[in-house]
Amino acid sequence: MNIHFMRTITLEDLQIFQTVVRAGGIHRAAEVLNRVPSNVTTRIKRFESRLGQRLFQRQGRSLVLTEAGRRLLRHAEKMLQMADEIEQDMSGTDVSGPLRLGSLESAAAVRLPDVLSGFHRQYPDVSVDLCTGSTGLLLERLRQHQIEAALVSEPFDRGNLHAMPVFEEELVLITAQGHAPVSDPVMLQGQAIAAFPHGCSYRRCLLEWLACGGISPQRVMELGSYHAIIACVAAGAAVGIVPASVLATASRGDSVQIHRLPDALAVNRTHLVWQGQPSQPLQKLIDLLEPHNH
Numbered sequence: 668m669n670i671h672f673m674r675t676i677t678l679e680d681l682q683i684f685q686t687v688v689r690a691g692g693i694h695r696a697a698e699v700l701n702r703v704p705s706n707v708t709t710r711i712k713r714f715e716s717r718l719g720q721r722l723f724q725r726q727g728r729s730l731v732l733t734e735a736g737r738r739l740l741r742h743a744e745k746m747l748q749m750a751d752e753i754e755q756d757m758s759g760t761d762v763s764g765p766l767r768l769g770s771l772e773s774a775a776a777v778r779l780p781d782v783l784s785g786f787h788r789q790y791p792d793v794s795v796d797l798c799t800g801s802t803g804l805l806l807e808r809l810r811q812h813q814i815e816a817a818l819v820s821e822p823f824d825r826g827n828l829h830a831m832p833v834f835e836e837e838l839v840l841i842t843a844q845g846h847a848p849v850s851d852p853v854m855l856q857g858q859a860i861a862a863f864p865h866g867c868s869y870r871r872c873l874l875e876w877l878a879c880g881g882i883s884p885q886r887v888m889e890l891g892s893y894h895a896i897i898a899c900v901a902a903g904a905a906v907g908i909v910p911a912s913v914l915a916t917a918s919r920g921d922s923v924q925i926h927r928l929p930d931a932l933a934v935n936r937t938h939l940v941w942q943g944q945p946s947q948p949l950q951k952l953i954d955l956l957e958p959h960n961h
Contacts, residue, residue, distance in 0.1 A: 675717040678750055681743040683710050684722065688740055688812050689767075692730055740812070741943060748946055763792035766948040769805040769817035770797060772863075772893060774937055777912045778834050779818070786955055793948045803866020809942060815949050816941035820868040827942065833956045834937040836910040838869060840926040843903035849926040852880030860884040861896045861905035869935070873908040876932050897923060910935075 683700065687707065690696040697704040715722050722736035732740065751764065770779060775797065783795060798814065805817035809828070818833070840849055849855060855877060862870035870887075877884060888905050890896050893913050900907045901922040914925065927933065939956055941949060 676714075678747065680710070680714045681746055683707060684714065684739065685743050685747060687711060687723070687730070688732065688736075691811070691813065744946075745944055748944060752947060761792055762790045762947050762951055764946070764948055765794050765796060766816075766946070766952065767796045767814045768798075768952075769808055769814040770799055771802065771805070771818055771820055771937065772799045773836070773910045773913050774818045774834065775799050776893075777910070777916055778937070782955065786952060789955070790948065790951055793951070801863050801866035802868040806940070809940065815946060816939055816952070818937050818939055820937050821935050822868055822871065823938070823940075825940070828940045829942065829945075830938045830940045831953065831956070832936040832938050836912060836935045836937060838872065838908055838928055838933050838935050839911050839914070840873075840906060840908055840928055841897070841900050841914070841923040842906045842926065843901060844922070844924050846906075846924050846926075852877045852882045855884075855906060856882055857885055859886045859888055859905040861888045861890055861899040861907040863891070863896075864889045869908050869910075872932055872935070876928070893917060894919070 683696070686699050687693060687696040690699055693704050693707050693711075697707045700707065711722065718735075718739075720735040720739075721733050722739060723730045724733055725731075779797075783797075786793070786795070798808070800808070802819040802823050805814070805819050806823060806828075808814045809817050820836070842849065847854065860870070860873065862873070874884070888899060890899060893909060894917065896907045896909065897914075897917055897919050899905050901919060908928075911925075914923075939953065941953075945953060
């Protein structure tokens with residue numbers, strides 16, 4: 668006996684649902700999908716009705732996933748990735764599609780240009796959308812599904828994320844020229860710190876080192892770029908901690924004095940992190956970065 672039934676889930680349902688999650692709301696999802704917002708809202712409500720589950724709930728002006736929505740997202744990503752792989756296999760096309768990547772500013776400026784150049788040569792049909800931020804901000808964007816993967820620095824809370832170390836950085840302390848050599852955090856008593864906003868792992872490393880010596884910074888000057896941090900330090904307004912690779916390429920890298928840090932603090936690894944099953948473009952990037960891990 669053949670039994671015919673209507674499925675409650677289609678790939679189009681999953682695509683609309685995933686787009687709303689990644690875009691962070693109905694209106695931005697409608698722009699991505701080239702639909703009017705009311706159509707997207709109707710499709711989501713019908714989908715919830717067929718499933719018998721609420722997928723989103725309002726939190727202020729934002730939509731956040733319910734527990735059922737989080738479970739469905741894991742399935743949706745697997746199903747849509749499989750559909751892409753089937754289509755590419757049957758059509759004989761190469762890897763294609765978007766790759767939403769987050770990165771520390773230092774990695775984006777120094778490490779990624781050569782990597783992404785090589786990646787583009789191998790996979791010209793993949794469009795990489797790159798955003799920068801602190802480790803804390805990037806991890807939050809990753810968990811909110813706004814990006815697929817991120818390059819972050821130690822220390823960070825791995826949780827249920829996949830993580831692969833890819834680059835090793837040497838962190839150095841920088842001060843204004845003429846500053847006495849710094850061998851102990853006590854020598855920075857009364858100094859201000861120039862650093863990225865809260866969520867920066869390098870800032871956290873420096874504050875923990877100072878705390879080990881019983882030192883609290885006079886204040887923390889939160890700046891948005893290494894150029895601003897270096898300029899502030901060069902002017903004598905603060906001290907800072909930066910990767911040595913950034914100083915080597917910065918336009919004013921020779922305007923500050925460099926101090927070596929203890930090995931436990933100086934050696935820092937940059938990790939590629941992602942959650943769930945990687946998309947085909949992300950898997951190719953992982954494969955490309957893996958040799959850097961050795």
